[in-house]
Amino acid sequence: MKSDIPVTSLQRLPVYLNYLKSLPSEGYISSGAIAHALDMGEVLVRKDLAFTAAQGRTRVGYLRKELIAALEDYLGCNDKKRAVIFGAGELGQALMSYGGFSNYGIEVIAAFDSDSAKIGTYVGGKPVYGIENVEEELGRLDAKLAVMCVPARFAQDVVDVTVKCGIKKILNFAPVLLRVPSGTIVRNMDVAANLAILSSMT
Amino acid sequence: MKSDIPVTSLQRLPVYLNYLKSLPSEGYISSGAIAHALDMGEVLVRKDLAFTAAQGRTRVGYLRKELIAALEDYLGCNDKKRAVIFGAGELGQALMSYGGFSNYGIEVIAAFDSDSAKIGTYVGGKPVYGIENVEEELGRLDAKLAVMCVPARFAQDVVDVTVKCGIKKILNFAPVLLRVPSGTIVRNMDVAANLAILSSMT
Numbered sequence: 001m002k003s004d005i006p007v008t009s010l011q012r013l014p015v016y017l018n019y020l021k022s023l024p025s026e027g028y029i030s031s032g033a034i035a036h037a038l039d040m041g042e043v044l045v046r047k048d049l050a051f052t053a054a055q056g057r058t059r060v061g062y063l064r065k066e067l068i069a070a071l072e073d074y075l076g077c078n079d080k081k082r083a084v085i086f087g088a089g090e091l092g093q094a095l096m097s098y099g100g101f102s103n104y105g106i107e108v109i110a111a112f113d114s115d116s117a118k119i120g121t122y123v124g125g126k127p128v129y130g131i132e133n134v135e136e137e138l139g140r141l142d143a144k145l146a147v148m149c150v151p152a153r154f155a156q157d158v159v160d161v162t163v164k165c166g167i168k169k170i171l172n173f174a175p176v177l178l179r180v181p182s183g184t185i186v187r188n189m190d191v192a193a194n195l196a197i198l199s200s201m202t
Numbered sequence: 203m204k205s206d207i208p209v210t211s212l213q214r215l216p217v218y219l220n221y222l223k224s225l226p227s228e229g230y231i232s233s234g235a236i237a238h239a240l241d242m243g244e245v246l247v248r249k250d251l252a253f254t255a256a257q258g259r260t261r262v263g264y265l266r267k268e269l270i271a272a273l274e275d276y277l278g279c280n281d282k283k284r285a286v287i288f289g290a291g292e293l294g295q296a297l298m299s300y301g302g303f304s305n306y307g308i309e310v311i312a313a314f315d316s317d318s319a320k321i322g323t324y325v326g327g328k329p330v331y332g333i334e335n336v337e338e339e340l341g342r343l344d345a346k347l348a349v350m351c352v353p354a355r356f357a358q359d360v361v362d363v364t365v366k367c368g369i370k371k372i373l374n375f376a377p378v379l380l381r382v383p384s385g386t387i388v389r390n391m392d393v394a395a396n397l398a399i400l401s402s403m404t
Contacts, residue, residue, distance in 0.1 A: 008210075010402060014395035018379045038379070075398045083397060090299055094292035095393065100354075100377045104398035145401060152302075169400045171393075175302045177220045177240070187400045189391065191297065191373075193216035195285060196277045196306035198371045198389045199347060200212060 009048045012040075014104075016049070017071040020064060030061030077105045082143040086158050087150035088113040088128045091173060095147060097124035109141055114154075131158070138165040145169045152176040159186075211250045214242075216306075218251070219273040222266060232263030279307045284345040287313040288360050289352035290320045290330045293375060297349060299326035311343055316356075333360070340367040347371045354378040361388075 019038060020029070031049065035042040049062070054070035056062045072078060083101070085092045088111040096111055112131045113119060119130040129137050146167045150158050155174035162170065168184045175190045221240060222231070233251065237244040251264070256272035258264050274280060285303070287294045290313040298313055314333045315321060321332040331339050348369045352360050357376035364372065370386045377392045 007399075007403065010399050014392060014398065015379060015390070018377065018392075018395075022379065039384075074402070076401055077398070081401050090292065090296035094296050097292055098393065100392075100394040101397065103377070104394050104401075106394060106397050106401070145397060147397070169403070171397050171400055175220065175305070177217060177224065182241075185400060185403050187396060187403075188217070189393070189396060190216060190220075190302075191300070191391070192302040192306050192308060193220075194389060194391060195303065195308050195347060195349070195373050196216065196279070197209075197212050198373055198387060199278055199283050199306075199308070200276070201209065201371070201387050201389075 005051045009051060012048050013052070013071055013075055016045070017068065017075065020068050020071070023064065025065040025068060027064055028057070028060040028062060029064050029067070031056065033061070075104060077103065079105050081106050081145060082141065083108050083145035083147060084138070084141060084143040085111040085147045085149055086113075086131075086162070087111070087148065087154075088115070088118050088123060089149060089151075092147075092149035093123045095149065096126050106145070108147075109143060110137070112137070131161075134161055135165055138162070138167070143167065145171070148172045148174050148178070150174060207253045211253060214250050215254070215273055215277055218247075219270065219277065222270050222273070225266065227267040227270060229266055230259070230262040230264060231266050231269070233258065235263070277306060279305065281307050283308050283347060284343065285310050285347035285349060286340070286343060286345045287349045287351055288315075288333075288364070289313070289350065289356075290315040290317070290325060291351060291353075294349075294351035295325045297351065298328050308347065310349075311345060312339070314339070333363075336363055337367055340364070340369070345369065347373070350374045350376050350380070352376060 031046040032042045035045040052070040052074040054062055054067045083106055085095055092111055101108055110126055111128045112134050113128050114131045118128045121128050146162045148155055152174045155176050159178045163180055163184055170186045171189055172178055172186050173189045175192055178186050180186055233248040234244045237247040254272040254276040256264055256269045285308055287297055294313055303310055312328055313330045314336050315330050316333045320330045323330050348364045350357055354376045357378050361380045365382055365386055372388045373391055374380055374388050375391045377394055380388050382388055
């Protein structure tokens with residue numbers, strides 16, 4: 001079912017979820033009210049929400065707490081998912097300490113780095129392992145998600161190892177294009193490129 | 203002209219640029235070769251590149267260094283753009299020290315924070331100012347871009363101030379929906395939501 005949702009719709013689901021959570025959870029809300037608040041088209045909102053199990057009622061709309069639950073269910077907020085971070089530099093450490101992942105059922109369990117001064121330390125209560133032990137540790141940790149925070153020039157090599165270890169979902173902060181086999185998905189979070197895109201938007 | 207480009211096309215331009223930069227810059231490259239390397243459709247690549255000033259030649263394609271220059275020009279890599287960061291926590295500090303912004307002509311010039319222990323310090327050579335002086339400092343700094351790295355509960359208040367100060371482009375890392383007047387553009391970089399989206403993709 002999930003394979004049918006366009007990525008653009010999927011990307012909007014957390015936006016709806018954040019908006020609904022900012023309201024009291026009692027009562028009903030219509031797709032029109034959501035569309036108006038978020039400055040989007042109502043048809044689009046209704047189509048997006050139809051990918052979830054939420055059932056709207058004629059004239060009143062969605063029971064707010066049911067819609068929140070349906071969005072959380074669709075986004076897997078209730079399934080525990082383990083993630084590891086590659087690169088315990090400043091960005092990696094910021095993510096190790098970040099508390100917001102649990103809203104989506106994501107648990108960051110460890111980081112890997114090549115710097116012997118960092119290996120063996122803990123950040124935000126999570127261990128930093130040596131990159132040379134990655135195959136052994138990843139087998140034990142059972143992580144399904146990887147977040148790349150390594151410098152651009154190392155990113156492809158690290159990704160090749162994670163792919164070999166069976167990780168199929170990679171969030172990439174390195175400002176470089178990663179080559180992965182089909183079946184592996186990379187989502188790019190290049191901050192500088194996003195700021196440039198924003199700057200070019202009119 | 204730029205207003206005609208779809209955001210989805212605009213988002214792909216840094217991907218082409220990164221790919222082309224990973225190759226030697228001499229010689230020609232065809233849209234077909236780019237499409238093949240990036241696992242995309244050739245028509246799509248050609249349409250995207252047509253938004254730039256790059257001129258392809260029949261049968262040989264684009265002169266690689268001209269295409270790089272056209273992409274850099276379109277993305278404003280040669281125009282200096284000043285950005286400020288709100289929130290000098292771990293993520294904010296990571297971005298203050300990050301060297302990759304200059305590839306896109308972006309210069310992070312300062313951060314703002316409310317923590318008196320941080321105000322007056324320097325991170326990556328850039329000053330941290332007190333948020334209470336934001337109107338005065340922003341007037342002086344002439345920044346056009348703001349990056350929100352403050353906790354979610356403060357984000358809307360901070361954004362209201364930046365909007366009042368004339369900033370119209372905001373890159374938002376806070377996991378919250380920001381309300382801005384029309385004419386102001388927010389690009390969301392919610393890391394946890396992006397990891398959840400990635401996890402839901404099949």
